[in-house]
Amino acid sequence: MELRHLQHFVAVAEDQHFTRAAERLMVSQSGLSSSIRALERELQAPLFVRTTRRVTLTAAGRALLGEAERILAQVRSAHDAVAAVQGVLRGSLTLGAEQCIAGVHVATLLAAFRRRHPDVEICLRQAGSGALAEEVAAGRLDLAFAVRTQADTDQLRSVPLTSEPMTVLCHPTHRLATAAVLTPEELGGEDFVDFHPDWGPRLTTDAAFAAAGVHRTVTLEVNDVHSLLELVQEGLGIAVVPRHFSVKREAGGLTALPFKGVMEASYETVAMLPPVDATSPAARALMVLLDAPDERV
Structure with missing residues (x-):
């Protein structure tokens, strides 16, 4: 199973459309279709129900999606970790937050992070706490500032704010x-x-x-x-x-x-993160800034 097959699969699952996914990935539609077929042959199961308007996940596709997202998130973390050892923090920081969350001023924190780590691309999403917890657990977010919605699990830990x-x-x-x-x-x-x-x-x-x-x-x-x-x-x-x-x-x-x-x-607010060994270098760097206000200037 190749990483590009998983990347192509996740893109089609997100867009629910082969043409849009191919455009986003900057690959040919025929190449994308071939990649998905190769993955289906290897897994011996259809992953999508294809119609003229869109594609939807089969039961096998839904089972694969969460695992594929976690694998790709771990690969990104591995690349970022190697770069961090070499003295350069780069890659991306995908952050989630509820509106007006207590215990952290998100805009100020991200501005300080940008000044210290200009090579890291920052992506911010706003959503409800329940959805953010699911996104972090699935590996789609590096961390999130939200309200505690559940006890810690193997995929999610909470740091009180x-x-x-x-x-x-x-x-x-x-x-x-x-x-x-x-x-x-x-x-x-x-x-x-x-x-x-x-x-x-x-x-x-x-x-x-x-x-x-x-x-x-x-x-x-x-x-x-x-x-x-x-x-x-x-x-x-x-x-x-x-x-x-x-x-x-x-x-x-x-x-x-x-x-x-x-x-x-x-009303208890927390930083939601993956397990320690799966936390990206960018997420760790952001938490360092959060814990050390004097470092934000």
């Missing part, structure tokens, strides 16, 4: 605005503004309400912090968010109240 309580945000004229502290029971009948179910703040809040046995209704679902704050400012709902959201400039004028459930609603 910070932990903070959750806070209720509401309009100053809301009937709950004068409360000293709020519980899930007191909020059960309210309309909520919240993020998509895969996002860290939503996961934390959902867990707190589930633990209390209280149903809540998310009437307005958003995918960015600014929209959430604007909707709460217009009195269209309340939000349960990490405490640092309440000190943002855009949250000016909103009332922030402590939130207390039957379980502690702790």
Whole structure:
């Protein structure tokens, strides 16, 4: 099994189209098709269902995809490790992050990394914490800054960044605005503004309400912090968010109240990484900068 066969297979799986994958890889479509056929012959199983519009993975293809991505990620790490021994950090750093994650200022950190390692290509993706955990475990991301969603596994480890309580945000004229502290029971009948179910703040809040046995209704679902704050400012709902959201400039004028459930609603942010021996030199260098703020200047 050749590496180029796996590279070609992953590209077709991602694009779901032979022509687009061939263009991205800068190979001929006939050469790409031949490569996939060779891989299928070796594995003695069809990897794609081909139609005139697109291709989709077979069961065998889905089984191969995760392994192929991990193999290719390890090969990239091997190349980067050899370059690092030679005194040059190069290659790529593929990073994932949730929006406005606590415990790290991603833009400042990446700017410092770029100054120290200009030969490393940086790629940043934003997504929910659950999706980011899957991407790191599969080898598609070198690391991610997100909310802890699971215990460590053989493919994923978490380095704690910070932990903070959750806070209720509401309009100053809301009937709950004068409360000293709020519980899930007191909020059960309210309309909520919240993020998509895969996002860290939503996961934390959902867990707190589930633990209390209280149903809540998310009437307005958003995918960015600014929209959430604007909707709460217009009195269209309340939000349960990490405490640092309440000190943002855009949250000016909103009332922030402590939130207390039957379980502690702790918003714990982490750096998600592969196992130590699979962590790329670029990811290790970024973590060094994260742990040493004085090195970022």
